Amino acid sequence: xxxxxxxxxxxxxxxxxxxxxxxxxxxxxxxxxxxxxxxxxxxxxxxxxxxxxxxxxxxxxxxxxxxxxxxxxxxxxxxxxxxxxxxxxxxxxxxxxxxxxxxxxxxxxxxxxxxxxxxxxxxxxxxxxxxxxxxxxxxxxxxxxxxxxxxxxxxxxxxxxxxxxxxxxxxxxxxxxxxxxxxxxxxxxxxxxxxxxxxxxxxxxxxxxxxxxxxxxxxxxxxxxxxxxxxxxxxxxxxxxxxxxxxxxxxxxxxxxxxxxxxxxxxxxxxxxxxxxxxxxxxxxxxxxxxxxxxxxxxxxxxxxxxxxxxxxxxxxxxxxxxxxxxxxxxxxxxxxxxxxxxxxxxxxxxxxxxxxxxxxxxxxxxxxxxxxxxxxxxxxxxxxxxxxxxxxxxxxxxxxxxxxxxxxxxxxxxxxxxxxxxxxxxxxxxxxxxxxxxxxxxxxxxxxxxxxxxxxxxxxxxxxxxxxxxxxxxxxxxxxxxxxxxxxxxxxxxxxxxxxxxxxxxxxxxxxxxxxxxxxxxxxxxxxxxxxxxxxxxxxxxxxxxxxxxxxxxxxxxxxxxxxxxxxxxxxxxxxxxxxxxxxxxxxxxxxxxxxxxxxxxxxxxxxxxxxx
Numbered sequence: 001x002x003x004x005x006x007x008x009x010x011x012x013x014x015x016x017x018x019x020x021x022x023x024x025x026x027x028x029x030x031x032x033x034x035x036x037x038x039x040x041x042x043x044x045x046x047x048x049x050x051x052x053x054x055x056x057x058x059x060x061x062x063x064x065x066x067x068x069x070x071x072x073x074x075x076x077x078x079x080x081x082x083x084x085x086x087x088x089x090x091x092x093x094x095x096x097x098x099x100x101x102x103x104x105x106x107x108x109x110x111x112x113x114x115x116x117x118x119x120x121x122x123x124x125x126x127x128x129x130x131x132x133x134x135x136x137x138x139x140x141x142x143x144x145x146x147x148x149x150x151x152x153x154x155x156x157x158x159x160x161x162x163x164x165x166x167x168x169x170x171x172x173x174x175x176x177x178x179x180x181x182x183x184x185x186x187x188x189x190x191x192x193x194x195x196x197x198x199x200x201x202x203x204x205x206x207x208x209x210x211x212x213x214x215x216x217x218x219x220x221x222x223x224x225x226x227x228x229x230x231x232x233x234x235x236x237x238x239x240x241x242x243x244x245x246x247x248x249x250x251x252x253x254x255x256x257x258x259x260x261x262x263x264x265x266x267x268x269x270x271x272x273x274x275x276x277x278x279x280x281x282x283x284x285x286x287x288x289x290x291x292x293x294x295x296x297x298x299x300x301x302x303x304x305x306x307x308x309x310x311x312x313x314x315x316x317x318x319x320x321x322x323x324x325x326x327x328x329x330x331x332x333x334x335x336x337x338x339x340x341x342x343x344x345x346x347x348x349x350x351x352x353x354x355x356x357x358x359x360x361x362x363x364x365x366x367x368x369x370x371x372x373x374x375x376x377x378x379x380x381x382x383x384x385x386x387x388x389x390x391x392x393x394x395x396x397x398x399x400x401x402x403x404x405x406x407x408x409x410x411x412x413x414x415x416x417x418x419x420x421x422x423x424x425x426x427x428x429x430x431x432x433x434x435x436x437x438x439x440x441x442x443x444x445x446x447x448x449x450x451x452x453x454x455x456x457x458x459x460x461x462x463x464x465x466x467x468x469x470x471x472x473x474x475x476x477x478x479x480x481x482x483x484x485x486x487x488x489x490x491x492x493x494x495x496x497x498x499x500x501x502x503x504x505x506x507x508x509x510x511x512x513x514x515x516x517x518x519x520x521x522x523x524x525x526x527x528x529x530x531x532x533x534x535x536x537x538x539x540x541x542x543x544x545x546x547x548x549x550x551x552x553x554x555x556x557x558x559x560x561x562x563x564x565x566x567x568x569x570x571x572x573x574x575x576x577x578x579x580x581x582x583x584x585x586x587x588x589x590x591x592x593x594x595x596x597x598x599x600x601x602x603x604x605x606x607x608x609x610x611x612x613x614x
Contacts, residue, residue: 002072003278004201005232007093007125009116010102011109011473012054012081015132015171017041019102020061020078022174022190027063029266042267043078047382048375055080056375058088058218060095060230060280062264065194074197075264075280083112083475084372086119087351090309091291092217093119095232095280098126098201100193101148102171105131105139108147111411111475118155126200130167130176130193135184138441141168165196204232204278211297212236212244215304216289219348220282225260228269228282229289234304236297238283239274246286247294247303255298259285291350312353312366313406313452313476316373316575317390318342319362321585323594324499324525329587330386338387339363341380352376366395368476370456374572377586381571386587391578394453397479404479406452409434413445414470421465422446429454430484451483452476457490457576488579492538494531495595496524500544504561510543516566517593518543527598529582532567540600581606 008016021042024030030037043059044050060077077096079089093099099120103109120127129148134141145166152162169176175188178196213235220228238244240260246253262269262282275281283295294303320326320335327333332341342354342363353366367373370392377389397404410431412422416438426433431450438444455474462472494514504520514533524530530543569577574584574591581603585592597603 001276002070003075003204003276004072004197005075005077005095005097005204005278005280006128006197006201007077007079007096007099007120008102009079009089009093009099009120010081011104011107011112011116014081014102014104014107014113015169016081016102017043017055017078019100019130019132019169019171019193020076022171023063023074023076023193024061024266026174026190027065027194029063048378054082056082056085056088058092060092060218060264061267062280063266065198067195067198072198073279074194077280079116081112081116082371083115083473084367084369084375085351086112086115086368087309087349089116089119091307091350093123093125094215094307095217096120096123096125097204098128098197100128100130100197102130102132103144103148104136105134105141105144106136107413107471108140108144109151110471111409111473114151114155115475117151121155121157121161124158126202127161127164128167128193128196128200129164130169130171132169132171134168134180135170135172140439141180143439165200167193167196169193204234206233206278207235208237208277210235211300212238212242212295213297213300213304214238214281214283214295215307216291216293216295217307219289219291222284225284227287227289228262228284229286229295230280230282231295232280233275233277235277237274237277238281238295243298244286244295245298245301246289247296247301248290248292249294249303249306250301251303252301253293254288256286258283290347307350309351310368310476311395312351312368313395314369314373314392315364315366315395316392317357317362318365318377318387319357319389321386321388321587323388323528323585323592324598325523325585325587325592327386329589331384331588333386335361338380338385341383341385345376345379349376369474370459370572370575374575378571381586381588384588388583388585389575389578390583391580392456392575394451394456396482399479403482405482407449407477407480407483408452408455408474409477410448410450410455410458410472410474411445412448412470412472413443414466416442416444418466418469419444419446422462425458425462425465426450428489429458429486449477451480454483454486460573460576461489488536490532490577490579492533492536493529493582493593494533495538495540496528496530496543497526497540497600498542498544499525502530502543503546504563505547506541506543506545507563508561509545510541511564513539513541516564517569519566520563525594525598527595529593529595 010016058079062075168180176190176193178192214231214233216229217231242258263272292306355364431448435447502522510516516531
């Protein structure tokens with residue numbers, strides 16, 4: 001069978017998964033009466049992916065394309081577009097022989113576009129450029145083409161990579177053209193894209209006559225069949241009951257017997273008596289397998305180099321919940337249960353690292369960014385885990401005898417009316433302006449260099465100040481000498497000093513002093529953060545106070561209390577908000593901010609440099 005392995009790569013929200021929808025439907029992967037025919041973003045099956053509208057996990061599927069003279073199986077690897085999940089790209093892109101680079105016709109190449117293209121070129125993949133969403137009112141196809149050319153000139157090391165086909169598409173309706181269509185409303189399909197894949201992407205470089213060899217790129221789990229090891233079969237063939245060696249580079253892990261072999265057919269895994277060389281397959285029977293290990297025939301005990309990933313740049317302390325409400329809402333609350341779940345996560349999420357906290361209880365979890373860590377914590381929360389976390393911190397390094405910190409390049413495209421807001425906020429955060437220009441549509445694109453430490457909390461602040469307008473994207477650019485530390489930009493908080501239930505009467509006082517995070521009738525405890533102060537200092541306040549009853553008639557006694565709706569933060573917003581002297585309590589039902597030291601007396605002792613008990 002003729003096989004092509006192709007990865008879909010792009011910046012977040014440029015239409016990768018929607019384009020895959022069209023490829024699946026137009027190759028009749030589903031019957032006309034199957035539910036998938038009426039769905040969008042079919043591969044984004046994870047509930048969090050559907051809620052947030054982004055791809056989090058890399059996945060592979062396959063379609064059968066019938067051209068004029070042959071039938072070809074096309075394995076498609078859908079990759080995340082957000083920089084925080086770049087580890088998913090690094091571990092799966094080695095399965096591909098070509099890549100489809102999707103670029104939005106209005107937004108053009110953005111930071112993650114550069115990252116994914118660089119990774120694809122390092123793997124020497126043949127590139128097909130798809131300029132998507134050409135039906136947008138603000139589409140600027142010619143400008144975007146020039147920007148893509150400049151990006152290739154900046155990244156390529158082989159002159160042959162400067163020659164690539166350009167397909168113009170509307171992925172939402174499953175249309176693609178080459179050259180640019182005279183009428184985008186004319187009927188069309190994705191035939192041009194499929195033909196480009198057959199023409200540009202080479203068949204897998206696989207040696208069927210050599211002994212079996214496969215690099216494990218991803219894992220999946222099943223309660224009945226156990227662990228699936230998924231990867232591209234680079235040499236030989238593989239079949240059930242075959243004896244294999246599991247290697248980590250050239251170190252032998254063990255000898256196993258393959259139980260079942262599966263190949264992808266659409267979204268399903270279908271058992272096969274023998275896998276074809278070059279195909280992306282899944283095998284069972286190896287319980288202790290890990291990503292980056294090599295499955296090989298005993299006659300050839302040599303392994304492939306392990307998959308190299310960029311190191312994490314952000315860390316967070318995760319520990320068992322110690323608040324007065326600990327154990328009330330979660331199924332799994334102990335440090336042992338949390339640690340076991342984090343170790344399991346490390347098997348598939350190889351972009352994170354987990355180490356014991358050297359300064360006491362808990363575990364230090366390091367990842368690529370705030371969203372990467374927030375998604376992990378949200379998954380744990382939905383599975384019934386209860387925990388507390390501290391403020392995210394950047395990972396510092398000693399390089400050439402000097403302490404250095406991670407820096408990022410931040411690209412902002414915003415309406416010209418908000419330039420002052422952006423400049424003021426990034427000026428406070430000690431950012432360095434690298435480039436700025438305004439286009440004919442009145443939109444300004446600005447590129448800054450800023451330390452990851454000073455960037456923490458920026459996303460939430462700027463979305464509020466610009467009312468959600470504009471595009472905001474970052475790219476890790478390396479380690480540089482420590483920059484100036486930004487003073488605390490957030491106002492102080494309102495802290496409860498009584499335990500009980502909040503009352504509408506007491507919340508009137510909270511409303512006068514700032515913004516409330518809770519409504520009436522909510523259980524609170526001493527030391528819990530219940531609002532944001534209008535000033536820069538923390539204030540202890542009693543939110544459980546009730547109005548004293550009297551027998552004196554008042555003309556306005558029965559007037560209803562008017563309260564503003566409380567501010568409710570998402571998990572990512574909580575991580576942005578929390579400060580060094582605070583913790584975030586995460587349970588399946590609630591997110592609560594609290595002080596590390598619950599009573600005013602303990603906090604005063606800490607301020608004076610004396611010891612206090614957490």
